Amino acid sequence: DIVMTQSPDSLPVSLGERATINCKSSQSVLYSSNNKNYLAWYQHKPGQPPKLLIYWASTRESGVPDRFSGSGSGTDFTLTISSLQAEDVAVYYCQQYYSTALTFGGGTKVEIK
Amino acid sequence: QLQLQESGPGLVKPSETLSLTCTVSGGSISSSSYFWGWIRQPPGKGLEWIGSIYYSGSTYYNPSLRSRVTISVDTSKNQFSLKLSSVTAADTAVYYCARMLPTPAKTKGWFDPWGQGTLVTVSS
Numbered sequence: 001d002i003v004m005t006q007s008p009d010s011l012p013v014s015l016g017e018r019a020t021i022n023c024k025s026s027q028s029v030l031y032s033s034n035n036k037n038y039l040a041w042y043q044h045k046p047g048q049p050p051k052l053l054i055y056w057a058s059t060r061e062s063g064v065p066d067r068f069s070g071s072g073s074g075t076d077f078t079l080t081i082s083s084l085q086a087e088d089v090a091v092y093y094c095q096q097y098y099s100t101a102l103t104f105g106g107g108t109k110v111e112i113k
Numbered sequence: 114q115l116q117l118q119e120s121g122p123g124l125v126k127p128s129e130t131l132s133l134t135c136t137v138s139g140g141s142i143s144s145s146s147y148f149w150g151w152i153r154q155p156p157g158k159g160l161e162w163i164g165s166i167y168y169s170g171s172t173y174y175n176p177s178l179r180s181r182v183t184i185s186v187d188t189s190k191n192q193f194s195l196k197l198s199s200v201t202a203a204d205t206a207v208y209y210c211a212r213m214l215p216t217p218a219k220t221k222g223w224f225d226p227w228g229q230g231t232l233v234t235v236s237s
């Protein structure tokens with residue numbers, strides 16, 4: 001299985017400041033034939049189902065605010081919230097879909113400092 | 114707007130079989146464009162993919178659960194189902210169903226949207 005490791009576990013950020021979440025895969029999730037990174041990001045708020053934010057590592061899902069952006073390639077990825085809003089408090093997960101055995105990272109809890 | 118809703122018992126005894134159904138509305142489960150999946154989240158822990166199914170019945174399971182999991186589809190009812198046998202307390206979790214948007218290879222992808230989730234507790 002491809003192991004996804006997120007850091008940090010918890011991230012206190014002041015309102016309006018930048019939040020940066022890291023996700024590292026145990027092997028590359030870059031598919032050479034199409035040069036795409038097989039990685040998605042989700043936002044999970046308490047009492048709600050996870051919400052897709054980004055796929056192909058950097059493609060924002062329709063309706064997701066542009067303060068959310070994804071970057072990275074190969075084994076190292078980042079989700080950035082450019083200016084944290086109160087409604088962004090949540091746990092964020094990365095997921096690889098390079099392998100048929102789909103796996104998620106352990107999650108990063110973003111909170112207000 | 115596509116919606117998914119999980120249903121099934123909230124309490125299952127150890128060693129018994131957990132059974133859940135996901136009802137899809139606002140779209141057809143027989144669409145050739147999508148797979149359908151189950152994901153769970155134990156209390157205080159992260160997300161774990163259980164398995165995925167295509168409307169034709171093709172299935173893909175988490176290797177760690179494969180020996181205990183069966184996912185099936187009923188296109189006439191626009192539903193797909195999960196059975197997990199020989200459950201223990203470690204199977205206590207919120208269980209989500211979701212639509213999987215596949216890569217060109219079809220067998221893997223990301224999930225959107227998700228159902229609200231249902232808590233299943235394994236206890237005697």
